[in-house]
Amino acid sequence: MKRYEDTYRHKGLRQQLIDTLKEKGITNEVVLDAINNIPRHFFLDSAFDKIAYEDRAFPIGEDQTISQPYTVAYQTQLLDIKKNDKVLEIGTGSVYQATVLAHLGARVFTIERQKKLFDNNKNFVFKSKYPNLKFFFGDGFQGLPTYGPFDKVIITAAAPFIPPKLIEQLKTGGYMVIPVDEGETQRMLRLTKKADGTYTEEKFEQFSFVPMLTGKNV
Numbered sequence: 001m002k003r004y005e006d007t008y009r010h011k012g013l014r015q016q017l018i019d020t021l022k023e024k025g026i027t028n029e030v031v032l033d034a035i036n037n038i039p040r041h042f043f044l045d046s047a048f049d050k051i052a053y054e055d056r057a058f059p060i061g062e063d064q065t066i067s068q069p070y071t072v073a074y075q076t077q078l079l080d081i082k083k084n085d086k087v088l089e090i091g092t093g094s095v096y097q098a099t100v101l102a103h104l105g106a107r108v109f110t111i112e113r114q115k116k117l118f119d120n121n122k123n124f125v126f127k128s129k130y131p132n133l134k135f136f137f138g139d140g141f142q143g144l145p146t147y148g149p150f151d152k153v154i155i156t157a158a159a160p161f162i163p164p165k166l167i168e169q170l171k172t173g174g175y176m177v178i179p180v181d182e183g184e185t186q187r188m189l190r191l192t193k194k195a196d197g198t199y200t201e202e203k204f205e206q207f208s209f210v211p212m213l214t215g216k217n218v
């Protein structure tokens, strides 16, 4: 059974991480404050306790990773979360990114395709703190048609293409933040949905994500 303890040492390391994120160009204070408030080491195996605040991705089982804090901060900043925004996340993984979104007051709907990772959500440590965070088992390429449309959509795995069903489930004026490409690295895109159903595209930095895969893995 994991012990959840947020010590002064953890808090100090978290503050150092915030300084690193600022140096790397993250400017949104609300996003930085959320990261400063969420104990990332709670989302990792205790073997990673000492290194949990390095700006790195770490394994979380099933060949998957918790995203690097810089990536989480970057995607969250691009989403420009407003309180009560309805947000769809593809790739729950460790639940860290979803927790950052919930902390910012979004109504978060997060989907995971790996049954084992999804089952871990039963023990989510902040279940009562964030009733605005809901977990789904399924294939992110399908989205959640019955819960949409969404103000924002975030994809936290490398998408081979822009999933049409996720565009359909986005509100007019809504943002999708998505790393696209099948190569070694992916370009971060922010799409803005137009009233005619098409979208405009802004291009950002290159990142490296685990692949977005089709179907469920039970």
Ligand code: SAH
Residues within 6 Å of the ligand: 064, 065, 066, 067, 090, 091, 092, 093, 094, 095, 096, 097, 098, 111, 112, 113, 114, 117, 138, 139, 140, 141, 156, 157, 210, 211, 212, 213, 214, 215
């Ligand atoms: N947001 C996560 C990042 C996890 S890595 C975090 O903060 O920890 C990406 C996750 O996307 C993995 O857990 C992977 O299983 C999941 N994934 C990949 N393709 C998917 C799909 N089509 N639908 C849902 N989840 C998917």
